[in-house]
Amino acid sequence: MNVQAWTFALVGLSFALYIGVAIWSRAGSTKEFYVAGGRVHPVLNGMATAADWMSAASFISMAGLIAFMGRDGSVYLLGWTGGYVLLALLLAPYLRKFGKFTVPDFVGDRYYSQTARFVAVLCAIFVSFTYVAGQMRGVGIVFSRFLEIDIVMGVLIGMGIVFFYAVLGGMRGITYTQVAQYCVLIFAYLVPAIFISLLMTGNVIPQVGFGGTLVDGSGAYLLDKLDGLSTDLGFAAYTSGQKSTMDVFAITAALMVGTAGLPHVIVRFYTVPRMRDARTSAGWALVFIALLYTSAPAVAAFARTNLLTTVMDRPYSEVPGWFKNWEQTGLIEFEDKNGDGRIQYVGPASELENELTIDRDIMVLANPEIANLPGWVIGLVAAGGLAAALSTAAGLLLVISTAVARDLLKKGFMPEISEKRELLTARITAGVAVLIAGYFGIDPPGFVAQVVAFAFGLAAASFFPAIILGIFTRWMNKYGAVSGMITGIVFTACYIVFFKFVRPELNSADYWLLGISPEGIGTIGMLLNFAVAITVSKFTPPPPASIRTLVDRIRTPGD
Amino acid sequence: MNPERYWKINLRYLGILLGVWFLVSFGASVLLVDTLDEVRVYGFKLGFWFAQQGAIYVFVAIIFVYVILMNRLDRKSAAEAP
Numbered sequence: 055m056n057v058q059a060w061t062f063a064l065v066g067l068s069f070a071l072y073i074g075v076a077i078w079s080r081a082g083s084t085k086e087f088y089v090a091g092g093r094v095h096p097v098l099n100g101m102a103t104a105a106d107w108m109s110a111a112s113f114i115s116m117a118g119l120i121a122f123m124g125r126d127g128s129v130y131l132l133g134w135t136g137g138y139v140l141l142a143l144l145l146a147p148y149l150r151k152f153g154k155f156t157v158p159d160f161v162g163d164r165y166y167s168q169t170a171r172f173v174a175v176l177c178a179i180f181v182s183f184t185y186v187a188g189q190m191r192g193v194g195i196v197f198s199r200f201l202e203i204d205i206v207m208g209v210l211i212g213m214g215i216v217f218f219y220a221v222l223g224g225m226r227g228i229t230y231t232q233v234a235q236y237c238v239l240i241f242a243y244l245v246p247a248i249f250i251s252l253l254m255t256g257n258v259i260p261q262v263g264f265g266g267t268l269v270d271g272s273g274a275y276l277l278d279k280l281d282g283l284s285t286d287l288g289f290a291a292y293t294s295g296q297k298s299t300m301d302v303f304a305i306t307a308a309l310m311v312g313t314a315g316l317p318h319v320i321v322r323f324y325t326v327p328r329m330r331d332a333r334t335s336a337g338w339a340l341v342f343i344a345l346l347y348t349s350a351p352a353v354a355a356f357a358r359t360n361l362l363t364t365v366m367d368r369p370y371s372e373v374p375g376w377f378k379n380w381e382q383t384g385l386i387e388f389e390d391k392n393g394d395g396r397i398q399y400v401g402p403a404s405e406l407e408n409e410l411t412i413d414r415d416i417m418v419l420a421n422p423e424i425a426n427l428p429g430w431v432i433g434l435v436a437a438g439g440l441a442a443a444l445s446t447a448a449g450l451l452l453v454i455s456t457a458v459a460r461d462l463l464k465k466g467f468m469p470e471i472s473e474k475r476e477l478l479t480a481r482i483t484a485g486v487a488v489l490i491a492g493y494f495g496i497d498p499p500g501f502v503a504q505v506v507a508f509a510f511g512l513a514a515a516s517f518f519p520a521i522i523l524g525i526f527t528r529w530m531n532k533y534g535a536v537s538g539m540i541t542g543i544v545f546t547a548c549y550i551v552f553f554k555f556v557r558p559e560l561n562s563a564d565y566w567l568l569g570i571s572p573e574g575i576g577t578i579g580m581l582l583n584f585a586v587a588i589t590v591s592k593f594t595p596p597p598p599a600s601i602r603t604l605v606d607r608i609r610t611p612g613d
Numbered sequence: 614m615n616p617e618r619y620w621k622i623n624l625r626y627l628g629i630l631l632g633v634w635f636l637v638s639f640g641a642s643v644l645l646v647d648t649l650d651e652v653r654v655y656g657f658k659l660g661f662w663f664a665q666q667g668a669i670y671v672f673v674a675i676i677f678v679y680v681i682l683m684n685r686l687d688r689k690s691a692a693e694a695p
Contacts, residue, residue, distance in 0.1 A: 120665075125646075125661055125664060125665075127665075128642060128664035128665050131664070131665055131668075131669065132638050132642055132643075132664065132668055132669075135668075135669045135672050136634065136638045136668070136672055138672065138676065139630075139631075139634045139672050139675050139676060142676045142679065142680075143627055143630060143631065143675075143676070143679055144627070147683075261666060264656075264657075264666070265654075265655045265656035265657040265662070266655075266656055267656065275656035276656060277656050277657065277658075277661075278656070293650070293658055293661045295646070295647075299643060299644065302643050303639060303643050303644070306638065306639065306642075306643060307639075310638075330680075330683070330684060330687060333676070333679065333680045333683060334680050336676060337673070337676040337677050337680055340672060340673050340676055341673055344669050344670070344672070344673055347669055348666055348669055348670070351665040351666065606616065609616065609619075609620050609623075610616050610619065611619070611686075611687040611690060611691070
């Protein structure tokens with residue numbers, strides 16, 4: 055069987071599996087639709103959370119980002135795992151104990167205010183939409199490269215699948231499909247990682263091979279060899295950092311806190327039976343995430359080494375087949391500037407001119423081809439990328455539909471709506487959201503890719519302080535919480551919009567506030583939110599006695 | 614066990630564990646990374662290893678330590694209930 059036949063077979067099989075699971079686990083009531091009836095086993099919920107969390111960006115882009123950024127890529131690894139510590143210790147158990155369905159539910163009840171609920175709903179919808187568009191785009195790329203289907207057709211197929219199980223199954227269907235998707239994606243990520251680790255270092259475990267010696271007879275450590283290759287070609291040494299310490303600190307903090315504040319992650323912890331299960335479940339989620347996140351930097355180092363040795367000063371006429379394949383997609387571009395027929399791939403410190411541009415997104419997808427792995431491994435990577443994108447898209451669509459059907463209608467404009475009508479509204483909203491997300495996937499407005507990375511900063515600057523203060527203090531009142539959330543999100547959004555859209559030419563360390571890039575500014579937004587909320591609450595009436603009882607209740611163990 | 618005491622013990626656990634969390638993430642992997650890079654373990658510079666591997670393992674450990682501590686505290690508090 056050739057690569058394409060393998061890919062069709064594996065992608066087809068995985069899709070059949072998801073549909074089967076979805077039919078088996080349809081939702082009947084709003085509670086099943088929103089939180090899977092609150093009866094999901096903590097380990098399974100951990101797996102579903104991991105699939106929900108790890109998007110096309112984690113699966114396809116992250117290792118490539120690290121491969122090109124070296125040590126600075128650590129901000130993603132630390133930020134997107136360290137947030138789970140905050141989630142497990144500070145948020146998940148108490149939100150589960152609180153026991154409603156959504157983040158706006160908590161904000162609205164704890165701060166006894168429809169305004170607070172409404173601000174939270176808007177934040178949730180905005181964050182989720184920017185995020186879901188990126189997933190649909192990922193689906194399109196995988197389809198067009200591996201199955202040579204038109205990108206529009208690819209997105210349509212992806213929409214069809216998500217529509218089927220998210221709209222029918224709600225949270226119950228999504229949870230069990232995500233468990234299946236986690237298994238597919240982690241298998242697809244680890245198989246090539248293990249193969250490549252074996253080929254390059256003789257170690258079965260990529261995390262160990264990462265620090266091991268090469269089997270090429272030189273006996274040199276992989277990372278030393280990579281540092282040497284990089285500096286020889288005029289790049290910075292792979293294991294050294296380029297960003298300022300302040301910026302790395304701020305970006306890491308913004309990603310961590312943002313992770314803990316993302317509504318589609320938080321809502322997963324409403325699905326387990328008890329408060330203690332929420333803690334355990336967050337632990338398992340991080341175990342399952344860490345499997346991929348500790349492999350990714352190893353994959354990045356292997357891929358970078360492989361790439362440099364493959365293209366370094368090679369005559370263009372002798373490049374391997376994968377190089378030509380990716381050139382056709384426009385993701386690799388070679389221009390023979392000095393006309394010597396050889397590829398000069400060099401960094402800024404070299405006196406030669408660079409002739410090769412490589413899109414970092416292809417590092418994971420092309421890795422099995424670069425390492426000459428069998429055809430079924432390549433097909434597996436395609437199925438894994440789709441699993442990652444679809445599982446995250448489904449989780450986000452659910453947040454959007456819940457936000458509209460429950461938080462806006464049931465709790466806002468139409469409190470007398472019947473459960474049946476509410477469920478129908480939730481399904482219709484999910485359907486409409488799929489269509490909009492699909493449109494963004496086919497015809498992405500330029501800002502989408504830019505904005506996804508900033509969703510974290512916005513989540514960090516808005517939700518996180520309001521939730522933390524709501525649990526850990528009894529005295530925080532609605533005036534403080536609302537003014538804090540608005541200050542945080544407006545400050546962060548303005549800073550990002552100014553440097554990314556209004557005056558992009560000023561986007562450099564010389565003009566940044568305290569040397570912090572727009573990626574990391576959510577950290578400052580969060581601190582402002584805390585400061586404003588605490589100050590305002592000191593000068594306004596304290597919350598009513600019923601709120602003190604509510605806070606005491608969520609702090610005590612039991613159901 | 615009264616709720617005040619339960620909450621105090623919980624806050625103490627949180628303080629210690631979040632201290633460890635800060636130390637391995639922002640400490641070893643960001644603020645002290647260049648100092649730790651002077652030390653080599655196996656094929657890794659130590660600071661680089663913490664930033665791309667070690668911190669993540671410690672994060673997992675922190676959550677499970679908290680799970681065990683809190684489950685024990687929950688049991689104790691239930692046993693002492695009137």
